[in-house]
Amino acid sequence: MQRIKMIISYDGSAFFGYQVQPNQRTVQSEIEGALKNMHKGSDIRIYASGRTDAGVHAVGQVIHFDSPYKIPASKWKIALNSLLPNDIAIGHAQVVTNDFHARFDVKKKEYRYKIETNQDRDVFTRNYLYHFPYTLDYLSIKEAIKYLVGTHDFTSFCSAKTEVEDKVRTIYEIEFFEDKNGELIFRFVGDGFLYNMIRIMVGTLLEVGQGMKKPIEILEILEAKNRQKAGKTVPGTGLYLWKVYYDN
Amino acid sequence: MQRIKMIISYDGSAFFGYQVQPNQRTVQSEIEGALKNMHKGSDIRIYASGRTDAGVHAVGQVIHFDSPYKIPASKWKIALNSLLPNDIAIGHAQVVTNDFHARFDVKKKEYRYKIETNQDRDVFTRNYLYHFPYTLDYLSIKEAIKYLVGTHDFTSFCSAKTEVEDKVRTIYEIEFFEDKNGELIFRFVGDGFLYNMIRIMVGTLLEVGQGMKKPIEILEILEAKNRQKAGKTVPGTGLYLWKVYYDN
Numbered sequence: 344m345q346r347i348k349m350i351i352s353y354d355g356s357a358f359f360g361y362q363v364q365p366n367q368r369t370v371q372s373e374i375e376g377a378l379k380n381m382h383k384g385s386d387i388r389i390y391a392s393g394r395t396d397a398g399v400h401a402v403g404q405v406i407h408f409d410s411p412y413k414i415p416a417s418k419w420k421i422a423l424n425s426l427l428p429n430d431i432a433i434g435h436a437q438v439v440t441n442d443f444h445a446r447f448d449v450k451k452k453e454y455r456y457k458i459e460t461n462q463d464r465d466v467f468t469r470n471y472l473y474h475f476p477y478t479l480d481y482l483s484i485k486e487a488i489k490y491l492v493g494t495h496d497f498t499s500f501c502s503a504k505t506e507v508e509d510k511v512r513t514i515y516e517i518e519f520f521e522d523k524n525g526e527l528i529f530r531f532v533g534d535g536f537l538y539n540m541i542r543i544m545v546g547t548l549l550e551v552g553q554g555m556k557k558p559i560e561i562l563e564i565l566e567a568k569n570r571q572k573a574g575k576t577v578p579g580t581g582l583y584l585w586k587v588y589y590d591n
Numbered sequence: 592m593q594r595i596k597m598i599i600s601y602d603g604s605a606f607f608g609y610q611v612q613p614n615q616r617t618v619q620s621e622i623e624g625a626l627k628n629m630h631k632g633s634d635i636r637i638y639a640s641g642r643t644d645a646g647v648h649a650v651g652q653v654i655h656f657d658s659p660y661k662i663p664a665s666k667w668k669i670a671l672n673s674l675l676p677n678d679i680a681i682g683h684a685q686v687v688t689n690d691f692h693a694r695f696d697v698k699k700k701e702y703r704y705k706i707e708t709n710q711d712r713d714v715f716t717r718n719y720l721y722h723f724p725y726t727l728d729y730l731s732i733k734e735a736i737k738y739l740v741g742t743h744d745f746t747s748f749c750s751a752k753t754e755v756e757d758k759v760r761t762i763y764e765i766e767f768f769e770d771k772n773g774e775l776i777f778r779f780v781g782d783g784f785l786y787n788m789i790r791i792m793v794g795t796l797l798e799v800g801q802g803m804k805k806p807i808e809i810l811e812i813l814e815a816k817n818r819q820k821a822g823k824t825v826p827g828t829g830l831y832l833w834k835v836y837y838d839n
Binding site: 354400424429430431432434463466467469471523524 | 711
């Protein structure tokens with residue numbers, strides 16, 4: 344038995360999210376289907392760093408699984424890529440020790456959220472960016488960001504549907520910048536994120552950028568521990584699981 | 592009765608081409624459906640600069656149609672955009688004189704073909720670029736391009752299926768360059784292009800870039816007037832109708 348770690352990317356547009364769901368096309372079911380095919384009908388369970396929702400993309404999702412095959416890592420990548428649909432790709436594969444776990448060993452995660460503010464909608468980016476055709480005050484957004492960085496109870500920035508008890512998380516970094524294509528990027532690095540947390544933080548920061556909230560109000564929202572106080576949840580289309588960090 | 596000219600863009604991925612076909616989703620049928628909706632069930636026929644095939648995109652396709660409504664051009668754009676699916680967008684609308692015709696008045700057309708040569712396939716560009724993971728000799732491609740520019744009989748670069756008699760066309764410009772994202776772009780400007788002509792020219796230029804054909808062989812291929820002598824037809828996914836030129 345060999346444990347394989349893989350870095351995968353997927354275009355979330357045509358998936359009902361990452362996790363297996365009955366009668367839905369999901370990333371997990373596609374990969375497990377390809378692995379079952381390679382293993383002559385035996386079920387191989389994969390474990391990811393975490394789920395992603397419908398429409399959400401991944402540039403650097405990490406998974407692991409165990410296989411009885413002693414295939415070199417580079418061959419795993421080629422074999423699995425040839426079996427997968429073209430909206431999932433294996434970027435890197437490596438053999439790891441049996442104590443590695445894609446979910447439990449996560450140290451940090453990086454997500455990015457992409458926005459474009461042009462007046463006209465763009466047919467080519469409709470599944471990859473959030474079209475938000477409004478003027479934004481970048482300085483206010485950058486000021487508000489400072490209040491989110493650090494260790495806080497993020498109850499106000501978490502979907503009320505969540506079942507997680509402990510809502511304290513640490514955000515190490517938030518950056519807001521324009522890339523070479525004129526897209527606006529929010530970059531978040533943290534020890535973990537609650538359900539819809541990035542999307543609610545972005546929605547709130549956009550309200551700050553529009554002058555609907557003052558940057559300092561972020562502190563009040565955090566303190567309130569009430570989802571109603573924060574901004575709207577922005578769509579999943581602009582969200583990317585960018586990178587997952589482990590100890591080595 | 593007012594004649595309206597519109598510049599439209601579409602993501603060709605989910606269309607069975609531009610032109611109406613029975614039981615297929617096409618760009619023309621979507622726009623005519625939206626116009627019928629606006630005109631209380633009356634059929635409004637649209638005319639385009641030309642068709643595009645399945646999977647082919649448009650940044651600057653031009654259409655015209657006649658309407659009994661005296662709506663200002665800017666309102667046409669807003670009204671139609673609100674009715675269209677999000678893979679078609681109206682970029683510009685203007686009222687024109689009744690002698691304008693989107694197809695018959697075309698002076699020049701510009702197409703672009705986009706390629707990426709990275710080893711790994713990219714899940715996010717799979718519908719928008721042609722993934723061609725091979726090393727290319729740019730200088731050979733640039734030399735070969737010179738033999739294609741000008742007025743020639745392009746029978747060798749035209750699908751054998753075509754019914755057009757006159758296969759003489761003039762290409763004013765071909766450029767080959769790398770854009771800021773590292774994508775390779777072929778840019779073609781001509782008075783008109785035959786069926787699959789761009790895709791066969793690109794397929795042939797890629798064979799030159801790989802050293803399978805010498806640049807000078809382009810001359811022999813043109814002279815042969817035989818589709819078999821040219822290279823493969825590359826996929827429609829990398830092709831964009833970029834701009835249509837009229838006299839004013």
